[in-house]
Amino acid sequence: MTSHADPMDLPAPDPTDPADLDSLLTDDEKSVRSAVRSFLDKEAEPYITEWFENGEIPVIRELARGLGELGVLGMHLDGYGCAGMSATEYGLACLEIEATDSGLRSLVSVQGSLAMFSIWRWGxxxxxxxWLPRMAAGDAIGCFGLTEPDHGSDPGSMTTRARRNGTDWILNGRKTWISNAPYSDVAVVWAQTDEGIRGFVVPTDTPGFSAPEIKHKMSLRASATGELVLDDVRLPADAVLPEVRGLKGPLSALNEARYGITWGALGAARSSLEVARQYSIERHQFGRPIGGFQLTQQKLADMSLEYIKGYLLAVHLGRRKDAGLLRPEQVSIGKLNNVRESMEICRTARTILGGNGISLEFPVIRHMNNLESVLTYEGTVEMHTLVLGQLLTGQAAFR
Structure with a gap:
């Protein structure tokens, strides 16, 4: 009979990790997490509130090169200057980056999981x-042109078109809500052709291409968002991604990005939860810390439970992805659950902070606002719900 220590003799759990989630990680995974956290604490945390409030990152090129030197741009890809790390390590990096700000995670996600992945997989x-060595180093920034003004959840109806002209291609159309667009050096653009939907690698200095910035956002303000305007953009024959036709190309990249979001959203939740927990200890009302009141403890307990469940789901999906077993429907489960629950954690954290919760002196309202965008991009709640619904019933309810 195996002898077990009395559980009451074990050390008390860390209040910042009551379920000891850290024990799920390898030493290498913890090292990646620590390296990303150290970089962010030095290069982003002191400035992120100002960047969000001003709606710009004035040092975006320097920041991109720093992220490249750290190895997180396209970090889950092999070769061409990419770090070749595991899916779980990539997920942990996304969590740490989004714990600083969703806009920064969007920069990394669009660069690595959308633009770089499309070239790496289909180019x-x-x-x-x-392109890949320059993008991995942060010397070139990429964006991904799929969403259009009138076509978001239904990309198969896109109107951007590419036609052959001799050996060249001529592109015309518009894309919108494109992260990284205003400062990108290269855009992966998806367009209708006589051969079906094709992808094109478009240097942004090509005549006829422009990327005006979208202003007046109240979310993802520390991320540049723009349109892609394609006005008789002439490209050589070798600009096309030759290895894919149809929606398989863009959807494969979106699946990579959605996986990163499954982890990333938890970063915003963790940041808000820890701020609320610490605030509940320091804030006194009616002669005692507000953390001593039952309603506050219920909020903290519920927030902690949802974070723990979301983290367990992310680790599970990461292990499946590393084993080559992760299905797109399972990524939808992760994106749907973890973004939705992370939003609720941030909103509940805001109530614990009271009026201070709407101040940028604390990160909670910033995370709340950012997650409103994260909830929508890379597949809305409705679309991921229907993906899961189809899996459960065998019936497609998209139309």
Missing amino acids: PEEQKRE
């Missing part, structure tokens, strides 16, 4: 050698 060797 020819020449495109890979031309």
Whole structure:
């Protein structure tokens, strides 16, 4: 019979990690997490509130190069200057980055999971050698043009079109809500052709291409968002991504990004939860810390439970992805649950902070606002709900 220590003799759990989630990680995974956290604490945390309030990151090029040097741009891809790390390590990096700000995680996600992945997975060797090492280093920034003014959840109805002209391609159309667009060096653009939907690698200095910035956002303010305007953009024959036709191309990249969001949203939740927990200890009302009142403890307990469940789900999906077993429907489960619950955690944290919760002196309202965008992009709640619904019933309810 195996002898077990009395559980009451074990050390008390860390209040910042009551379920000991840290024990799920390897030493290498913890090292990646620590390296990303150290970089952010130095290069972003002291400035992120100002960047959000001003609606710009004035040092975006320097920040991108720093992230490249750290190895997080396209970190889950192999070769061409990419770090070749595991999916779980990539997820942990996303969590730490979004704990600072969702806009920064969007920069990394769009760069690595959308633009770089599309070239890495579907591009020819020449495109890979031309763009991936520069993008991995942060010397070139990429964006991903799929969403249009009239076509979001239904990308198959896009109206952006590419037609052949001799050996060249001519692109015309518009994309919108494109992260990184105003400062991108290259855009992966998806367009209708006579051969079906094709992807194109478009240098942003190509005549006829412009990327005006979208202003007046109340969410993801520490991230540049723009349109892509394509007005008779002429591209050589080798600008096309030759290895894919149809929606399989863009959807494969979106699946990569959604996986990162499954982890990233938890970063915003963790930041808000810890701020609320600490505030409940320090804030006194009626002669005692507000953390001593039952209603506050219920809020903290519920927030902690949802974070723990979301983290367990993210780790599970990460292990499946590393084993090559992760299905798109399972990514939808992660994106749907973890963003939705992270939003609720941030909102509940805001109530614990009371009036101070709406001040940028604390990160909670910033995380709340950012997650409103995260809830919508890379597939809305409705779309991921129907993906799961189809899996459960065998019936497609999208139309």
